[in-house]
Amino acid sequence: EVQLVESGGGLVKPGGSLRLSCxxxxxxxxxxxxxxxxxxxxxGLEWVSSISTSSSFIYYAxxxxxxxxxxxxxxxxxxxxxxNSLRAEDTAVYYCAxxxxxxxxxxxxxxxxxxxxxxxx
Amino acid sequence: QSVLPQPxxxxxxxxxxxxxxxxxxxxxxxxxTVNWYQQLPGTAPKLLFYTNNQRPSGxxxxxxxxxxxxxxxxxxxxxxxxxxxxYYCAAWDDSLNGVVxxxxxxxxxx
Numbered sequence: 001e002v003q004l005v006e007s008g009g010g011l012v013k014p015g016g017s018l019r020l021s022c023x024x025x026x027x028x029x030x031x032x033x034x035x036x037x038x039x040x041x042x043x044g045l046e047w048v049s050s051i052s053t054s055s056s057f058i059y060y061a062x063x064x065x066x067x068x069x070x071x072x073x074x075x076x077x078x079x080x081x082x083x084n085s086l087r088a089e090d091t092a093v094y095y096c097a098x099x100x101x102x103x104x105x106x107x108x109x110x111x112x113x114x115x116x117x118x119x120x121x
Numbered sequence: 122q123s124v125l126p127q128p129x130x131x132x133x134x135x136x137x138x139x140x141x142x143x144x145x146x147x148x149x150x151x152x153x154t155v156n157w158y159q160q161l162p163g164t165a166p167k168l169l170f171y172t173n174n175q176r177p178s179g180x181x182x183x184x185x186x187x188x189x190x191x192x193x194x195x196x197x198x199x200x201x202x203x204x205x206x207x208y209y210c211a212a213w214d215d216s217l218n219g220v221v222x223x224x225x226x227x228x229x230x231x
Contacts, residue, residue, distance in 0.1 A: 035220075037166075037220075044123070044207075044209065044222060044223075044224050044225040045158070045160075045166060045209050045211075045222045045225070046222065047211075047219055047220035047221070047222060050219075050220070059218055059219050060219070061219055062217070062219075095165055095166070100168070100171060101171075101172075104153075104213045104215075104218075105153075105154070105213060106153070106154075106156050106211040106212055106213050106220040106221075107154070107156045107168060107171035107172065108156075108158075108166075108168060109168050109171070109177065111165040111166055111167070112165065113165055114165055
């Protein structure tokens, strides 16, 4: 069974940093591109970042470019999102999602349960 | 304003057919495939349709997807109470070099 489990969310002050993790299991992690998608409270879905299988291709939304860094450790079946210079508008539930196709694509076939990041003083 | 405008709400009675539209441009829907997601209250999104009109296993055939030019639509026939959810379209955007989501449509079953 495919499982994606996010962790690392919490309360952080504006300007602070946080690192999210996503532990993957139940599939061959090395053969799938991975992604982060977020959802602000009461709002719609917003794509954040994508990373290819070998980390050769990485994409970011303009809203996080230069502040967030996506990475993966294929030996540990894990995906990460390093978030720096956090702003109030980054407050959201962050989902880890597996990409069904190869990049560039937008068909996320499995999602984690999400981890809440709250940026507030 | 979302890159892929969707009607914010839709509604229907049990058994009815409902259609949700998703409008795009040549850089996203016009040149890439469209995917649809269903998000039930309090849960993570679920892939409902991929590559315009492909239904993952487990998705009832009451749901159908289509794409024409720079627009796409999701149709739900034989509406059921459990279909009450938020629905999002998504596509890769060649100009933005990233994924764009529709603003979402909240479906209410009356």
